Amino acid sequence: MILNVKISPDGTQMKGLYKDDLGWQQMGKCEIDRASHVEFDTDTQQWKIFIIAEKRYLKTMYTNRAEAIQAEVDYLNGILFCN
Secondary structure (H helix, E strand, O other): OOOOOEEEEOOOOOEEEHHHHHHHHHHHOOOOOOOEEEEEEOOOOOEEEEEOOEEEOOOOOOOOOOHHHHHOOOOOOHHHOOO
């Protein structure tokens, strides 16, 4: 498993994408906030991605949920690790 994380300079915060197989509880008490949602739009019959911090939906919509989830992960990794 490859996991990218960013740790704050003071060591009190860690940012990365949640994975069920990581075992976060072994690190102690955690607070986990959602960064996004993948939602089905009944009007367009497609999947869309909402980025919570930006308070907006990404422009591209997807007919396949798995593709939308992969695009969500790619976008969030870009925000966290490419800036």
